[in-house]
Amino acid sequence: xxxxxxxxxxxxxxxxxxxxxxxxxxxxxxxxxxxxxxxxxxxxxxxxxxxxxxxxxxxxxxxxxxxxxxxxxxxxxxxxxxxxxx
Numbered sequence: 331x332x333x334x335x336x337x338x339x340x341x342x343x344x345x346x347x348x349x350x351x352x353x354x355x356x357x358x359x360x361x362x363x364x365x366x367x368x369x370x371x372x373x374x375x376x377x378x379x380x381x382x383x384x385x386x387x388x389x390x391x392x393x394x395x396x397x398x399x400x401x402x403x404x405x406x407x408x409x410x411x412x413x414x415x416x
Contacts, residue, residue, distance in 0.1 A: 334379070334380065334393060335409065336393050336396060336399070336409055337377055337378075337379065337380075337393070339399060339408060339409050340371060340374060340377045340382060340399070341377050343371050343399075344371065344372075344374060344377065349372070350370065350371040350372035350374070351370045351371070351372035352370075352401065352402050352403045353370065353371035353372075353399060353400065353401055353402065353408075354368055354369070354370060354371070354399070354400045354402050355368070355369055355370070355371050355374075355396060355398070355399050355400075356368045356369075356396070356397040356398050356400075357369075357391055357395045357396045357397055358395040358397065359395075366397065369384075371399065373385050375387065378390075380392055380393050380394075381393060396409075396411060397410070397411050398410040398411065
């Protein structure tokens with residue numbers, strides 16, 4: 331089995347030449363308005379196999395909670411969670 335496309339994307343943004351703070355990531359977060367939290371990819375400290383760790387060194391978020399990754403500068407969605415069929 332190959333590398334998760336989301337892991338590849340986040341690693342590429344974090345190691346690339348562009349500013350990771352220009353990329354927005356949204357994820358499911360119960361209790362947040364609309365059960366969705368938004369953050370900048372630059373807040374990620376480490377990308378694991380199926381999760382990422384925030385720069386606080388404690389908060390770990392699994393990939394299945396990620397809703398999208400968006401390039402805010404170009405206004406382009408780079409990755410989006412598949413919608414369930416009705």
